[in-house]
Amino acid sequence: MPANTPANMPVNTPANTDSAATAPGVPHPGGPGPLAGRTVSRIGYGAMQLERLHGDRAAAVALLRRAVELGVDHVDTAQFYGDGFVNGLIREAFHPEDGVVVVSKVGADPDPGGRIPIRLAQRPEQLRASVEANLRSLGLDRIPVVNLRRADIGPGLRAEGDQLVDLDDQLAVLTAMRDEGSIGAIGLSSVTPDALRRALPVGVACVQNAYSLVSRDDEDLLSLCTSEGIAWVPYFPLGGAFPGLPKVTDEPAVQAAAKSLDRTPSQIGLAWLLRHAPNTLLIPGTADAGHLEANVAAGAVTFDDTTLAALDSVPSRPFELTFD
Numbered sequence: 001m002p003a004n005t006p007a008n009m010p011v012n013t014p015a016n017t018d019s020a021a022t023a024p025g026v027p028h029p030g031g032p033g034p035l036a037g038r039t040v041s042r043i044g045y046g047a048m049q050l051e052r053l054h055g056d057r058a059a060a061v062a063l064l065r066r067a068v069e070l071g072v073d074h075v076d077t078a079q080f081y082g083d084g085f086v087n088g089l090i091r092e093a094f095h096p097e098d099g100v101v102v103v104s105k106v107g108a109d110p111d112p113g114g115r116i117p118i119r120l121a122q123r124p125e126q127l128r129a130s131v132e133a134n135l136r137s138l139g140l141d142r143i144p145v146v147n148l149r150r151a152d153i154g155p156g157l158r159a160e161g162d163q164l165v166d167l168d169d170q171l172a173v174l175t176a177m178r179d180e181g182s183i184g185a186i187g188l189s190s191v192t193p194d195a196l197r198r199a200l201p202v203g204v205a206c207v208q209n210a211y212s213l214v215s216r217d218d219e220d221l222l223s224l225c226t227s228e229g230i231a232w233v234p235y236f237p238l239g240g241a242f243p244g245l246p247k248v249t250d251e252p253a254v255q256a257a258a259k260s261l262d263r264t265p266s267q268i269g270l271a272w273l274l275r276h277a278p279n280t281l282l283i284p285g286t287a288d289a290g291h292l293e294a295n296v297a298a299g300a301v302t303f304d305d306t307t308l309a310a311l312d313s314v315p316s317r318p319f320e321l322t323f324d
């Protein structure tokens with residue numbers, strides 16, 4: 001293992017606890033925002049799309065390095081992204097002095113031979129095993145934030161049978177691991193407002209639900225996060241890469257705004273999310289270096305009142321993901 005990998009980053013070093021996260025001299029794209037006691041750039045990066053670069057590891061590592069150069073210091077991952085491949089990239093690409101807040105998730109495991117390459121792993125002992133697998137593949141003593149990825153609402157896999165697990169039992173194992181020091185903070189993913197309310201007493205750093213300018217059914221959950229001071233980290237902020245999901249870039253009002261402001265439709269969609277709620281932190285996913293640059297630059301987009309009103313009035317369409 002190289003000397004500068006996160007595995008060598010002792011707990012409580014400045015890289016783990018400092019409130020000024022970006023590399024020295026690099027501005028925060030999208031401005032600064034709080035996450036789990038840290039200050040991060042409001043434009044971060046979701047690493048799931050890097051699975052597609054399985055055949056070009058050097059390009060994937062270079063993309064992560066470019067993200068750091070651009071001021072990205074909040075990166076979302078999971079052990080089940082490429083069965084540890086993406087976590088391995090993060091371990092290789094990031095150094096302690098980069099100050100990147102790595103956020104992973106548990107609740108599903110890799111299933112390389114399966115019809116789809118993940119399976120639910122919601123039981124408390126599975127959550128513990130998944131945190132430990134993430135620690136190993138990321139080479140960390142502590143994961144700054146771990147999201148509990150529930151499966152009681154879509155899009156994606158739904159829990160049934162022994163995978164229907166009480167939230168309190170799951171929070172018990174995660175808070176135990178936080179007490180033990182292997183988790184810095186706990187987040188939730190794919191939850192209802194009721195589930196978030198139940199979890200509030202343990203301390204919730206962030207919530208990740210599927211949400212975008214064109215799919216806004218979770219507005220109540222977002223409001224609850226805002227009032228509780230919890231970071232709102234929408235996944236599929238552009239509509240995701242899966243076919244069939246409503247795409248932000250297909251929306252006529254988004255295309256019109258892009259034309260009038262001389263920006264791309266993706267930039268309009270991301271800038272709208274930043275503008276819509278002050279506690280929003282973005283993790284757009286891309287395997288394309290040019291798209292990464294464009295997404296980071298979305299932090300500079302501003303809207304006049306007319307454009308904002310047109311975007312605000314776009315109707316919401318549900319996310320429906322099938323694996324048939």
Ligand SMILES: NC(=O)c1ccc[n+]([C@@H]2O[C@H](COP(=O)([O-])OP(=O)(O)OC[C@H]3O[C@@H](n4cnc5c(N)ncnc54)[C@H](OP(=O)(O)O)[C@@H]3O)[C@@H](O)[C@H]2O)c1
Pocket residue numbers: 045046047048049076077105149189190208209234235236237238239240241264266267283284285286287288290291292294295
């Ligand atoms: N909590 C959860 O359960 C959960 C679930 C899913 C995802 N996530 C996280 O959320 C992150 C974001 O979601 P996502 O990656 O699925 O979807 P997304 O960010 O909504 O969209 C990704 C898609 O948009 C394209 N794209 C990105 N930037 C673009 C640009 N500037 N111009 C044109 N196309 C662009 C990407 O293609 P290119 O690669 O060609 O740019 C890719 O096809 C993931 O990476 C993952 O970390 C979490």
